[in-house]
Amino acid sequence: MLNPIPFYRTLRETDPVHWAPEVHGWFLTRHDDVMNSFRDARFSANRVSLMEQQLQGLDPSLLEHFTGNIKLQMMMYDGRDHIRMRRQANPSFTPQALDSWLPAIRRTMHMLLDRVQKDGQMDFVPSVSYELPPRVIGELFGMPQEEHELLLQWAAPIAEFGGLTVGMDVVTMAKKADTAMKEFAAHMTALAEKRRHEPGQDLLSQMMHGHDPRMGPGMTMEELVANAILMLNAGHMTTTDQLSNLIHDLLTHPEQLRLLQQDPKLLSAAVEESLRYRPAVPFHYRIVGEEMQLRGKTLRKGDVVFMGIAAANRDPAVFSEPDRFDITRDHLHQKHLTFSFGPHHCLGAGLARRELEIALEVLLQRMPELRLDPERPPRHKCSSLIFRGFDSMHVRW
Template sequence: MTDPARQHTIDIPEIHLTDPEVLRDPFTAYGRAREQSPVARIVAPGFGPMWTITRHEAARAMLSDPRFALTANTYQQIDVPEHCRPYLRTMQEMEGPEHTRLRRLVSPAFTARRAAEFRPRIEPIVERLLDDLPNHAENGTVELLRHFAQPLPIDVISELVGIPEADRPRWRRYGAAVAAGQGRQLAEAIPGIIADAKAAVAHRRAEPGGTDVISDLIRTQAEDGDRLSDTELVAFVWQLVLGGQTPANLIANAVDTLLTHPAQLAALRTDPDLMPGAVEELTRWCGPQLLTFPRYAQEDVDLHGAPIRKGEPVTAAIAAVNRDPRAFADPDRLDVTRPAGPAAHLGYAHGPHFCLGAALARVQTEVALTALLRRFPNLTLAAAPDDVRRDLDPGTWRLTSLPVTY
């Protein structure tokens, strides 16, 4: 018998995360659902009820609605030594006054102005990686994902945060463990991650006066009456370094997209000043996140006709909202000259948990693409577009390889 409390007041579409067509072309699948309803059900083996918002205005509203909260601490479920557990609760999983306090303390290090000031330190990192690309070439082909897009963000965020250079190879390995998901590899890496975060803080305390984030936060501890605790500082450092790797997938997607849209690539080569707007358009059109982190209903909610029960997860379908014709003109067309409009893409989410590192990701991507196109005017894909491999991940639009000739 059907539970009357679960009967839908609207015809709610279902998106099956194991459907090959959803995995192959999520933009079409989520777009079809968007035009049927502002809410869809996500269906996958092992999942309980899960919902997603498919339209731009509705997604913005949900992401700033206090009835939906990021309350699940996934890291706490990992089997790690007891002394590590206090450092596993991250700002991403805090809400209300606790989140507001911590966000206020750390946000000054991540403003657009600070990201722009950091550009001269990003540029030599990019140039070094591009200098090294020919050393990785085989028969005129180089794997751009492995040798450029992936190492760049961890090197940039390590420089920004203040990780000693000698320790950075270990952080690259930690990043790979986190990317592998919540398995044995991650559990084994957690003690080292926390130990190295503590060591980075101790190093900066021993050498004060730096221009990195850890030095800023240590000064905040000393000067602000609402000071960071040592545990919060260490937790923030490791979360920031590992979370700061996300531009890797955006850069790779952007390069792949430009190389398969020659008119857009030519426009950028002709006028490099288009790059800041182009990065926004590429993030909207081929950003790596397909779904936001789930928010959990804090009470029973009727959401656009869908009966959401307390405790059920709700996401925003970035793949749908960033191509919503209600928000963007001709949304399925890539246009690097697209003027800024009243609606902004949600590639960095929205509301209290808007991505703290968004400004840095933007600047880093601008620098990376500008330098790559300048250095290699003959850059082309070394495989047919349909042969460029993607990870069949229902939450992330990402490449597993990006072979190019230059």
């Protein structure tokens, strides 16, 4: 669906807890329901059993490394195990820690623009938004530049398999995702072993050596590797799509772009408004842990619930004129849910915000005449519930 916003509005107004037999799951579309479901322990993040059900019929050996890794990632845990893993990663994502990486983000963005500046045109998606996030993560892990290409090669098939849609060759994509996960895990294991004996200031070293044993057991080596991979994959496609969405939002709202160019202090506000207006991940999903009632509907144990972030972000009960893109909006009092909410609030939200702000700042400084290419219209990526962005977006300057 190219523009699902009217459909979200209809559900929000007429059936905010909607059963969709096509996907055998519930859809929540009101801001308070989505926010409350994120912090309600009865909605479980442990989706391993669902993932295994979805892969029934495939030879388990096809996804041995993929599923084995996913099962160890903190996003699949609730309660104590989730807290245990997240606590060990938290120090690497404090504002102070993230600010130390600002020069690396800026340097990477300039490098990407150096490649295309003289051309006067580019496809923004492959040239910038697809390249920036994994290269920044590579910097955070202390990986040399020549290894950043490997990150791109591994991240793509893993992300594509995670966003499977009807009509795709599941077996072929499963093989590619499993091979990528196997190679990625082997590389990160070797890097972790090196950091064990030769720690540095990188994110992996901080995770390995910053754990306080007084807080309980830390992550195993396998869990460290799995969650390092999670950090790349979670930060790759989401920030890639959000950066493309941000640039498209501004270029299609020229009066807002002029406001930003006249007042650069609106930079962070522009990022927040794009996060609200066009989130890269329109839905998160959870599993009902025990039978419950919600707005007169019975949600049974094991049911899948899709929390409609994109719908909640346009709820008029929270946002005035929600369908208007407005970078002067009061985001302190009108909270979007793009980075989730509660215990599973996105660990990398601070990093994503810094990447988006610096990318936008550098782009507008170097290409103040940036505009969409009228001869080659953008091609939306809208074939999955999980990711929403652009497959292609040609620009000129």
